[in-house]
Amino acid sequence: MNKHGEQLSDQIHFKLPGGLESEIKLKRCAGEFWFEKGWPEFSKFCSLDFGSCLVFRYEGKSKFHVLIFDESGIEIEYPTMPQIEETDEEEDDDMSTKEILEIEDDDKSVESLDIETDESLEILVIDEDDDDVKSVESLESFPLPQEKNRRKPHSSSKPSSLRAAVKAANKFVSSHPFFKITLGPSRKAHVPASFRKHFTPVKNQTARLLVGDRLWPVTLIFHPQNYRFSAGWRAFEKANWLKEGDICIFELMDKKNLALEVNIFRC
Structure with a gap:
């Protein structure tokens, strides 16, 4: 964000590998950045959870290509249509707990991924231990995680x-x-x-x-x-x-x- 932050408008766009796009409101304050309107819906739509890792590649014109990995370093299966599951009143209580975004250069969950070099990537790792939303820091030439083959345990369908x-x-x-x-x-x-x-x-x-x-x-x-x-x-x-x-x-x-x-x- 240090490199591209000044180029960004107040409305940015996230694009998933399947082609779906989401518009997110970006807030700036004292050199820090926050995702506001649109982020809760995007987070829920993609089923982001504690330990999720997001890789952002800036494509210009306030657009980012987004890859998402679960806590084990496996790229998720992306949702194919913007349909949010209905929740009961009890689940609404969960939403009162903030989702925290934290950037860590030495995060071990990222190091375990297969990699190839790319430029201008932003990495977000969701953490629920802090009370504030950290700013997004630029990680130049950060390795881009590659999707691993996922093998399901054998089970009978009989x-x-x-x-x-x-x-x-x-x-x-x-x-x-x-x-x-x-x-x-x-x-x-x-x-x-x-x-x-x-x-x-x-x-x-x-x-x-x-x-x-x-x-x-x-x-x-x-x-x-x-x-x-x-x-x-x-x-x-x-x-x-x-x-x-x-x-x-x-x-x-x-x-x-x-x-x-x-x-x-x-x-």
């Missing part, structure tokens, strides 16, 4: 696979408290009412979801009648290739640190 998953999940036993979730079409994850007694209700609390030797921080929202996973859940879902009908069993391994080991039974 109806019997669902019965097998249910049967296997029903046999699960553990010395730790646990609860089971069968994912529906929306793949949202709600904590059963019978298990809520194991949590200390706080409005927002970070759960640590463990699968093998990997960990995902996911916000657990406590509403009077509904406990559910929120920010970070989509990244967890994508990384583990969860789909409708899959069964997840969450073991509470550490109540104090809210560490949950997740066992996945695929349909």
